[in-house]
Amino acid sequence: MLGLGVFLLMALTAMTGSWLAPHDPLEQDLLNSFLPPFWVAGADPAFLLGTDNLGRDVLSRLIYGTRVALMVAVIAATLTGMLGTTVGLLAGFFGGWVDTLVSRMVDIWMAFPAVLLSIVLVAVIGAGLHAVIIAIIVIDWTRFCRVVRAETMVQCQQDYVASAVTIGLSRRRRLFVEILPNILPLLISLLTLEMGIAVVVEAILSYVGLSVASDAATWGGLIQEGRLYVNQAPWLMVFPIACIIVAVLGFNALGDGLRSAFDPVLRR
């Protein structure tokens, strides 16, 4: 399972980061600035992936960035998923004015350009990791809400839900015991997708300098810093971009893997 591999690797890197990183990510060494990665002539094996303009070790910074990325991915995606799913479930299950209200709200939400909204939000709340997470929740709950609402409505139409009524199950039991397990596979896909999105959003906000403190190492921050020296030292940008791509692909693969491992309907 590729996805699980990537995820575990990220988790491990994030947890053992301070021990794993060969250098302090903030330690400057101006004599050793712009060292290239190990396979290029002139590299110093002490700085495997080279150094940046201030002589900071790129590998160590990437490793510390993993912690931020994973934290945002897991926390933001989980909270976004919980909010969007709850609202979507209620709208789809109860229908009527609840559904009308929720649907209109989602429509209004979707009319705002997401990236702009997130930048404004973080600017208002104040830069920082918590602001990034709040911004992701506020913007992306509609993604869960729309999909979960539609799927809940589809499930409600199925005869097995009617059959649950004829054996006297309460609304709450019907929602949580019958319907929820049937939208769980969808939720897993959405959740892992959202984890990828959260990583990208965090990178974007870091890039515009609205994420964690600006000298702390984040993937987006690394891209932003590397941008200035892209001709001189392209690896400064290439490595964090590669990390983001691997993380996003890894999360999506994780979703597919979990589904096929645990969904009895897919697991033939």
Added chain:
Amino acid sequence: MLEVTGLELALPDLSAKRGFARAPLVSILRNLSFCVNQGESVGVVGQSGSGKTSLGRTLMRLNEPTSGRIVFDGVDISHLQEAELRPLRRRFQMIFQDPQSSLNPRRRIGQSIIQPLMAYGMLTNPQQGWQRSEELLERVGLEPMLSRRYPHELSGGQRQRVGIARAISLEPEFVVADEIVSGLDVSSQAQILRLLRRLQSELGLTLVFISHDLSVVRAVCDRVIVMSHGEIVESGSCAEVFSHANHWYTRELISAIPLPDVDEKWLNDIDAQDNKVG
């Protein structure tokens, strides 16, 4: 057992809903009156869209009637609240039309079968549960080992039997069977119909048997109700309706039977053949 008077059902037509306004109602059942006596089986026939499923679902109180009365064993259930209905519900059950969707796709067969018993607290011990589900599977002519499978691993006919097992697990007095043989080939049809007849006599079931196929109804039912566009156009004993149908619609349905001249005892004939083979 069941008395229906002036039953009407109108449901909101969601396709015509605009904004915050209430969806307009469409009338689906109009002024239905009939009764079903204890131990009897009554067929409901009519073409697709005539409101048979809606009628079945309303009798089960999955829909609340717009007007009219449904009296089940002396209790008017037409407008009872869910909590008041609950103790009654175990006495009337439905076998659903579509075996694809009538079982929770992510629950094992055995668990689906005993779920009604669990819901009514008649089973608490899980070990006992598997055993009970295997007994019920055998009762409807399925292998007990199917209880650990998921619905998608079963054929349509098998799933339909599971639906029957689930419906009879509470030993209800009254069962609505909605087009339970429609999607099946003739020999599985005959097997399921025989199973239903056997269960009916064993459990003393009162049955409302919904079908669009008059030949199936004739093989199973004592009386028949013919529906068209949400109304009853004809009703009477099977023999009466078949020999001299009053309404043109009924005559059309009769003439639509693939082999109308085949003896009405075709099910018994197949029984006899099967017994010879088996």
